[in-house]
Amino acid sequence: MHFELEAILSFSGELNKAGEQILETINEANLDILKRGVPRGVDGGATVIDHDIDGSTLKIKIVSDRYVRAHDAVIRLKKKFSEDMGKKYKIGVRDVKIKSYTIRLNLDREPKDKIEVPYVKKLDVEGKKCTVLLEELTEEQLSKNFVDRIINRIKEKIDAQYYQGKEELWNLIWYSGRKDILWDKDPTEEMAKRGWIKQGPTKGKWFYRPQAAKILRCMEEIAYKEVLEPLEFQEVIESFMVPFDVWQDTGHMEGVPNEVYYVCEPITRDPYEWEELIDHIKISKDVPQEKLRELVTPPKFGICYAQCPLIYWSLKNQTIAEDSLPVLLYDRSVPSARYESGGRHGIERVDEFHRIEPVYIGTKEQLLELKDKLIERYTYVFEEILQLEWRIAKVAPFYMQQAGTDSEDEEEVLGTIDFEAYMPYRGGREDSKWLEFQNLSVFRKYTKAFNIKSQKEELYSGCSGIGLERWTAAFLAQKGIQPDKWPERFKEICGDLPKGLNLL
Ligand code: ATP
Ligand code: ZN
Ligand code: MG
Numbered sequence: 001m002h003f004e005l006e007a008i009l010s011f012s013g014e015l016n017k018a019g020e021q022i023l024e025t026i027n028e029a030n031l032d033i034l035k036r037g038v039p040r041g042v043d044g045g046a047t048v049i050d051h052d053i054d055g056s057t058l059k060i061k062i063v064s065d066r067y068v069r070a071h072d073a074v075i076r077l078k079k080k081f082s083e084d085m086g087k088k089y090k091i092g093v094r095d096v097k098i099k100s101y102t103i104r105l106n107l108d109r110e111p112k113d114k115i116e117v118p119y120v121k122k123l124d125v126e127g128k129k130c131t132v133l134l135e136e137l138t139e140e141q142l143s144k145n146f147v148d149r150i151i152n153r154i155k156e157k158i159d160a161q162y163y164q165g166k167e168e169l170w171n172l173i174w175y176s177g178r179k180d181i182l183w184d185k186d187p188t189e190e191m192a193k194r195g196w197i198k199q200g201p202t203k204g205k206w207f208y209r210p211q212a213a214k215i216l217r218c219m220e221e222i223a224y225k226e227v228l229e230p231l232e233f234q235e236v237i238e239s240f241m242v243p244f245d246v247w248q249d250t251g252h253m254e255g256v257p258n259e260v261y262y263v264c265e266p267i268t269r270d271p272y273e274w275e276e277l278i279d280h281i282k283i284s285k286d287v288p289q290e291k292l293r294e295l296v297t298p299p300k301f302g303i304c305y306a307q308c309p310l311i312y313w314s315l316k317n318q319t320i321a322e323d324s325l326p327v328l329l330y331d332r333s334v335p336s337a338r339y340e341s342g343g344r345h346g347i348e349r350v351d352e353f354h355r356i357e358p359v360y361i362g363t364k365e366q367l368l369e370l371k372d373k374l375i376e377r378y379t380y381v382f383e384e385i386l387q388l389e390w391r392i393a394k395v396a397p398f399y400m401q402q403a404g405t406d407s408e409d410e411e412e413v414l415g416t417i418d419f420e421a422y423m424p425y426r427g428g429r430e431d432s433k434w435l436e437f438q439n440l441s442v443f444r445k446y447t448k449a450f451n452i453k454s455q456k457e458e459l460y461s462g463c464s465g466i467g468l469e470r471w472t473a474a475f476l477a478q479k480g481i482q483p484d485k486w487p488e489r490f491k492e493i494c495g496d497l498p499k500g501l502n503l504l
Contacts, residue, residue: 002063002104003046003070009058009078013091019053025084026051026060026077033076038067046073056091059099071101071142078139098142101134105151112161117153119146130154169396173417176382179389179478182485184424187476188346194481195503197347204344204351210498212472216354218494219471220332222385223356225493227377227466231370233328233358238310240334241301249316249449250309261337261351262299303337307357308446308463315361316450325454326362326370348435348473356466363457367442371414374440374464378419386475387487389422391434414442414462421474435477437470 015022026048035045046064060077064070074096082092100121107128115123119141122133132154137146191197196211208216227233241263247253252260268274277295280288304310311329320327337352344350360370375392382388395418419438426432442462446452452459479486483497 001066001069001106003065004102005062005064005070005074006099006101007060007062007074008097008099009060009081009093010095010097011056011058011081011085011091012094013089014056015053015058015091016055018085018089018091021084021088022051022053022058022081025080029077029080033080034062034064034068034073036068036076042067044068046070048077069147071098071137071147074098075139075143096139096142098134098137098139101137101147103132103134103147103151105130105132107155107158109158109162111158115154115157117150117157119150120154123154169394171394173392173394175391176389178429179387181389181422181424181478182480185477185480186346186425187473187481188348190481191347191476195500196481202351204340204349206347206350210500214494214497215472215476216468218490219468219475220354220356222381222493223466223468223471224332226381226385227374228330228356228358230377231328231373233330236311236314236329236331237333238304238307238314238331240304242304242309243301246309246313247302247305250312250446251449252305252309256305256338259338259340260302260305261339263301263303264296264299267295267297304334305336305338306463306465307331307334307336307355308359311357311359311463312446312450312452312461315452317452319453319455320361320459322455325459326360326366328358328360328370330356330358332356346473347469350469353470354468356468357463358466359461359463361447361452361459361461363454364460367460367462368414371440371442371462378438378440382419385487385489385493386471386479387490388474388478390437390474391420393418393420414440416441421478423474423477425477435470435474437474438464438466440464 030047034047038045044065044067046062046068048060048062050061052059058081060074062070062073062077064073078093078096085091085093107125107130110128111125117123119134119137120132121135122131124131132151134147134150188197191212192199194211196209198207198209199205200207206212244253247260266274274295277288277291280286280291311331315327332355335352335354340349340351358374360367362370382390395416417440418436419440420434421437422429423432423435440462441464442460444458444460446461447459452461475490479490483491483494486494
């Protein structure tokens with residue numbers, strides 16, 4: 001890597017008389033502080049190769065290599081100038097501005113397409129050699145590590161060009177074998193015809209009338225009685241609004257900002273301030289969007305996307321006593337919202353859904369054991385109660401397959417497995433897409449991100465998303481919606497469906 005940086009240092013006083021001192025500081029720095037960190041015997045580090053005094057500003061040009069990057073060098077220089085100039089002339093450095101910053105680096109692979117990244121004025125690529133020109137970075141941005149992150153982002157975008165359009169890694173782990181399939185209808189359409197559900201009130205949402213509500217609650221009951229209770233999970237109740245800093249820690253904010261439903265707050269509760277809006281609503285019988293926008297903040301939270309982030313947040317910086325390990329918690333109080341856009345379908349891919357999410361934290365051994373127990377309990381439910389045709393697959397999003405992520409240790413533990421059901425209405429077993437109705441993960445990133453510790457060993461964590469709509473869709477897609485044809489065990493647990501309403 002090669003760095004070339006032009007910076008402007010603004011001092012608190014005139015520099016005309018301080019020319020000699022400035023030269024001396026630069027010469028000393030070139031020999032000492034700008035070489036710190038360079039391995040013995042290597043000729044490297046940062047060097048100020050040019051400077052120019054103009055009134056109270058000093059322009060400098062620094063070249064460097066990877067041992068002392070020029071943006072770190074300029075911060076070291078600022079400190080030295082303040083010390084040296086402070087003593088003799090009682091003036092210090094007020095501000096550092098980066099005029100231009102050129103970074104030359106070697107890439108692992110050539111980009112396939114044009115790349116744009118914020119703060120990058122120009123990006124030239126020749127084969128694997130890349131020249132990045134950055135402009136107008138502030139001192140604060142330099143010390144907050146913007147440069148490394150900009151470079152990482154460039155590399156990430158190149159990697160993304162290579163895996164675009166490729167399939168996720170998918171490996172079959174287990175298959176239930178063929179089961180009795182009672183029909184090939186789309187359960188959502190059939191329930192809607194019978195008035196068990198009603199679409200709306202907005203896109204990707206459903207109103208579950210008594211019959212459908214009962215089925216979803218039965219699924220919940222089964223998950224509780226057959227999985228969570230026997231494994232001694234404890235219930236928590238969390239907020240359904242998640243502030244952005246929690247999602248920064250989990251990575252959701254950069255991972256899925258395009259799927260989040262955002263929440264605004266009123267800027268004031270004073271009725272007087274809202275009076276005009278109310279007038280308009282009363283007169284026009286409509287909500288004037290522009291006026292409303294003036295009365296609410298930009299979004300500060302999102303609606304729950306998955307329940308686990310707030311469970312991890314609740315344990316942030318905590319040390320967990322040995323006798324509380326493994327931590328076994330679940331939330332079923334909060335619905336999840338996701339903007340699925342064109343992917344929406346029926347009750348199985350909706351913008352608002354109901355999940356139970358068990359979350360577990362423990363040592364690697366504890367979680368490996370728990371994983372097996374969870375799979376055993378789930379298998380009992382899907383085989384004996386719901387009698388589904390289903391399978392387990394190990395999946396890895398493509399980015400996890402890239403070298404250099406810490407997915408390697410995560411993979412070793414488990415990563416993620418998906419539970420998928422055959423959906424007869426979509427076509428044949430071989431050529432139709434099966435429905436992921438649930439997943440299960442074990443990894444290390446969240447205990448790291450939230451600094452959750454035990455007194456002895458390093459902790460891992462994981463979660464499993466039990467989607468009630470998806471359990472219901474899978475079951476009804478295979479077993480139909482005539483309750484007398486359902487498997488005996490399910491009928492026993494569910495009992496009779498409510499009569500519902502006769503709407504004329
Ligand atoms: P998909 O690939 O189907 O979008 P996902 O990988 O986004 O699923 P996860 O974030 O792993 O899903 O969520 C775990 C579980 O939450 C899923 O197995 C499923 O049961 C449920 N789920 C996720 N998205 C939806 C949705 N849009 N509608 C209904 N249930 C959902
Ligand atoms: Zn989760
Ligand atoms: Mg999804």
